[in-house]
Amino acid sequence: MKITAPISTPAEVEPLVRAGARELYCGVVPPDWIQRFNTSGVNRRLFGNLNGYADLESVVEKASALDADVFLVLNAQQYGEQHLDALTGIAARFRSIGGKAAIVADISLIASLAAHVPDLDIHVSSVATCRNVESARFFASLGAKRIVLPRDVTVAEIATIAKALPDLDIEAFVLNDGCVFEEGTCHTVHLPMNKGGPICIDNYQFEYRATGGGKPAERALRRLEQNDLDYKRWLWYRFGNGFSLSPNGYPWGPCGVCAMPAMHTAGVHSVKIAGREGASERKIKSVELVAQVLQRIEAGEAEQEIREFATGLRGAPGHCASGYMCYYPEMRSRAAVSEITPAAA
Amino acid sequence: MNHAHTVQDKTAGPIELGFALVDERELASFARHDRLTRDDYLDRLGDARDCVQLPDDAEPTHFFLGSEFCEHLLPSVEAIDRAVALCERWDLSFGLVTPIACDGLFDPLRAALARLPAGSEVTVNDWGVARLVQREFPDLRPVAGRLLGKMLKDPRLPSATWARLYPNGLRAGPFRAILDGLGIGRLELDFPPFGAADMYAGIDFPVGVRAPHGYVAKGRICKLGSLAVDTPEKFSPGHQCRRECLGFSEVGARPGTNELHTSQRGNTMYYRHATGMAAAVAEAVRNGWVNRIVLSGV
Numbered sequence: 001m002k003i004t005a006p007i008s009t010p011a012e013v014e015p016l017v018r019a020g021a022r023e024l025y026c027g028v029v030p031p032d033w034i035q036r037f038n039t040s041g042v043n044r045r046l047f048g049n050l051n052g053y054a055d056l057e058s059v060v061e062k063a064s065a066l067d068a069d070v071f072l073v074l075n076a077q078q079y080g081e082q083h084l085d086a087l088t089g090i091a092a093r094f095r096s097i098g099g100k101a102a103i104v105a106d107i108s109l110i111a112s113l114a115a116h117v118p119d120l121d122i123h124v125s126s127v128a129t130c131r132n133v134e135s136a137r138f139f140a141s142l143g144a145k146r147i148v149l150p151r152d153v154t155v156a157e158i159a160t161i162a163k164a165l166p167d168l169d170i171e172a173f174v175l176n177d178g179c180v181f182e183e184g185t186c187h188t189v190h191l192p193m194n195k196g197g198p199i200c201i202d203n204y205q206f207e208y209r210a211t212g213g214g215k216p217a218e219r220a221l222r223r224l225e226q227n228d229l230d231y232k233r234w235l236w237y238r239f240g241n242g243f244s245l246s247p248n249g250y251p252w253g254p255c256g257v258c259a260m261p262a263m264h265t266a267g268v269h270s271v272k273i274a275g276r277e278g279a280s281e282r283k284i285k286s287v288e289l290v291a292q293v294l295q296r297i298e299a300g301e302a303e304q305e306i307r308e309f310a311t312g313l314r315g316a317p318g319h320c321a322s323g324y325m326c327y328y329p330e331m332r333s334r335a336a337v338s339e340i341t342p343a344a345a
Numbered sequence: 346m347n348h349a350h351t352v353q354d355k356t357a358g359p360i361e362l363g364f365a366l367v368d369e370r371e372l373a374s375f376a377r378h379d380r381l382t383r384d385d386y387l388d389r390l391g392d393a394r395d396c397v398q399l400p401d402d403a404e405p406t407h408f409f410l411g412s413e414f415c416e417h418l419l420p421s422v423e424a425i426d427r428a429v430a431l432c433e434r435w436d437l438s439f440g441l442v443t444p445i446a447c448d449g450l451f452d453p454l455r456a457a458l459a460r461l462p463a464g465s466e467v468t469v470n471d472w473g474v475a476r477l478v479q480r481e482f483p484d485l486r487p488v489a490g491r492l493l494g495k496m497l498k499d500p501r502l503p504s505a506t507w508a509r510l511y512p513n514g515l516r517a518g519p520f521r522a523i524l525d526g527l528g529i530g531r532l533e534l535d536f537p538p539f540g541a542a543d544m545y546a547g548i549d550f551p552v553g554v555r556a557p558h559g560y561v562a563k564g565r566i567c568k569l570g571s572l573a574v575d576t577p578e579k580f581s582p583g584h585q586c587r588r589e590c591l592g593f594s595e596v597g598a599r600p601g602t603n604e605l606h607t608s609q610r611g612n613t614m615y616y617r618h619a620t621g622m623a624a625a626v627a628e629a630v631r632n633g634w635v636n637r638i639v640l641s642g643v
Contacts, residue, residue, distance in 0.1 A: 038509075039509065039510050039511075041510045041511050046510075076511055077495045077511065078495035078496065078511060078512075078513055078514045079511070079512070079514050079517075080512035080513065080514055080517075081514055081516050081517035081518065082512075083512075083514075084514075084517060084519075106495075106514060107472075107519065107520060107523055108514050108517040108518070108519035108520045108523075109519075110519075111519035111522070111523065112519055129445055129471075130472070130473075131445070131447060132446050132447055132448045132450075132451065132471070132473045133448055133473070134451070134472075134473030134474070134476045134477055135471055135472045135473030135474075135476075136473070137473070137476065138472040138473060138475070138476050139472070142523070150565075152564070152565040152566055152581075152582045153447075153582060154582055154583045156583075157447055157448060157449075157582075157583075160448050161448070179564075180564055180566060181562040181563060181564040181612075181614075182445075182563065182564050182565055185445070185492055185562060185563045185564075186561075186562035186563075186564075187495070187496060187497055187498040187499065187537075187560075187561060187562060188497075188498070188499035188501070188561060188562060189497065189499055189502070189507065189510060189511075191499075191501060191503075195501070195503060196501050196599065199499065199501065199561065199562060199614070200562075202501065202599060203599055203600060204597050204598065204599055204607065205597045205598065205599070205600055206595035206596065206597035206608075206609060207595065207596060207597055208593055208594070208595055209593065209594050209595070209596055210592065210593060211368075211591060211592050211593065211594065213391070216592075216593055220593070223572060224569075224572065224593065227568065227569075227571060227572045227579075228568075230571070230576055230579055230580075231568045231571075231579075231580065234579065234580045321577075322577065323577040323578065323579075323581065324579075324580065326581075329577075329578070329581045330581070330583065332577075
């Protein structure tokens, strides 16, 4: 099992690989793209991209020297037909300098790359919302070599797909960044924070309505409001515990490190650390965190021991036991759950 | 394959009009009708009926049951049987609407699809479900649902310039070829904020538009669906659901804005068409770019 980590500058390559990442992914916004299309929307993120082709070549060269692979994100949810040739050109150029794979969500682009850049592996982005065996077979039929599963799948669902399709690489989220909506069915942009930011944490003021009109009954309303409080707490976890770090410098936020032994058993090829837009230090600490767990898996330690080690890494197991910080909350230790108290969290 | 011949032109007669029902319990109220009229459909929209502009001669032709957004809302086979029987009585075409599926949903989906008469439409919102329909139910007619017709639909966008950041790829050749390969012969789409009537022009498939609500985003995590779940288990995939979303929704706005009317039901956020958007959809109908309107609530 490999660690797949995000980068946004060439300077991040060496520390991330030294920390344990064997696969790196990045985006680039070529200047000629902006001139031609008057938009920076080459991929899912407007920020966190490399500055241009020179940076991209530098990233591939540095990674290659360290025996790491580089993937290019071309993962906008959709592209116009006018973009396909330009994107295929970017992908071909990436392949020519030693790039390994493109991470793609748009099915037209997947088909175009399979036809015109056959030497470049195609990884189906989590933005494609591929989360069943038949869908994975569909993308494989288009030429995909890997499926990056979306957030919010269970480990059992991951195992089902991985076991049914052993020739397809499966990548699953393990750390950082927690969209509330599914990426492939969220048709918004992350606005600048002064315009609202991501829609899932924007300042919408909602009121409940009963179906058929009117306010819900008082008792129902109280339950709904209590559920809202729980939801706000979950949101706090979902967005990195208020975008903070643990006392020992590791990132909080959605995490699946205790599920890594089960994912390894299921045949997962790679675990993905999200967060291209994050600071370099956050990326490095993220890889360090995941690598410590991976080393124990590779050393053959017992699953229960690894899970206990994983939940102790940040020095605050109460957060793990809350279940709200988990990509795979079904993996939590029942014993730990019973011990949770507000003070521990 | 060129589908243009099947797209309505200005002289092709009335458009198709459908209603999409999510809550199978509401079939009982529909069952009281011996036949359904456009007003019966529009009445189901409540206040939102004013956000729809239909051609004068548009009358019901289709009735759909099921959810695009949630695997917990797949109709029971009993409800499907009842809806099929009602559609025979009303002389309407029946269609089943399906969501993005986890593997655990495929057997219930097979059971549901097996109840459909030959020629029934199945609105698919998952490429895997499209493959299932094509391979195991070749006498059914898959329609690409609006979760497969990707477009930017953020109701908060400050201007039309933002809306051009990510243009849609509905006219791309590979997209058409892939739909053809799956036997999909129709697209169902939303009308987005800052959209224009001609956004549907040149799409090489018959197009239906959902009205008067577009969906903004949908998740697998469901706040309302966690209402009856114990605190540590809430807001996670895979747990049981009591379908609380059928009883409650949320409406609201961002303070200090005059944006589209916004609401949330279960795992999905919606915007409601403003008057200008309804007019643009009507214009698309007049020009033959859209030949079906599917009415639905949130």
